[in-house]
Amino acid sequence: MSHTFLEQLWIARYVIINGIGVTVSISLLAILAGSVLGVFVGLALVYGGVVLRLLVRAYTDIIRGTPVLVLVLASYYVSAAVGLDLGPFSAGVLALAVFCSSHVGEIVRGALQAIPKGQTEAAKAIGLTFTQTFTSVLWPQAMRQCLPAWVNTAAEMVKASTLLSVIGVAELLLRTQEIISRNFMSLQFYFLAGGLYFIVNYGIEHLGKYVERKTALPS
Secondary structure, rough: HHHHHHHHHHHHHHHHHHHHHHHHHHHHHHHHHHHHHHHHHHHHHHHOOOHHHHHHHHHHHHOOOOOOHHHHHHHHHHHHOOOOOOHHHHHHHHHHHHHHHHOOEEEEEEEEHOHHHHHHHHHHHOOOOOHHHHHHHHHHHHHHHHHHHHHHHHHHHHHHHHHHHHOOOOOHHHHHHHHHHOOOHHHHHHHHHHHHHHHHHHHHHHHHHHHHHHHHHOO
């Protein structure tokens, strides 16, 4: 049986490689776009006016309370209904990026609010502008606090990418299902797919730990 599996694995090698490539591409795009948008969401929650804070709070609460699958289906079918032909890949990236941004926004908000207010007051006392205070004092500290939670969010985006198979995105899970439909080796290939997802998330986790060590303050 193992020999047969290895034969089937060799036959399907390019399909699996393609699936991994699509999964990694979608995850990276969603994480990058969601992180950038999430930073602005977090800043709005902390420093925005009353109306802006209420609007952004509603955005984060609604998105975080909505299942990712619903966001995926909405981004694909609603965009098509209003005349935006995004295609499965772009719609999937959009859905994951929006979901990621709501979580990153909360991470940024929590990190900024955790910094003692005395540091801002001290920066004002020595004549720093708000921009100087933010870029030189607040943001470097917030980044270090954000990193562990951001790594968890990035890993969640990789796992959430499996849901894009429902709109026809040929990521790793859909490719695995296509292979299984031909050779009926469901157990072996699902284990293989699970192992590949683990490797990707393991890499993200260790990259985060590496960056965390590099940005840590000297003791």
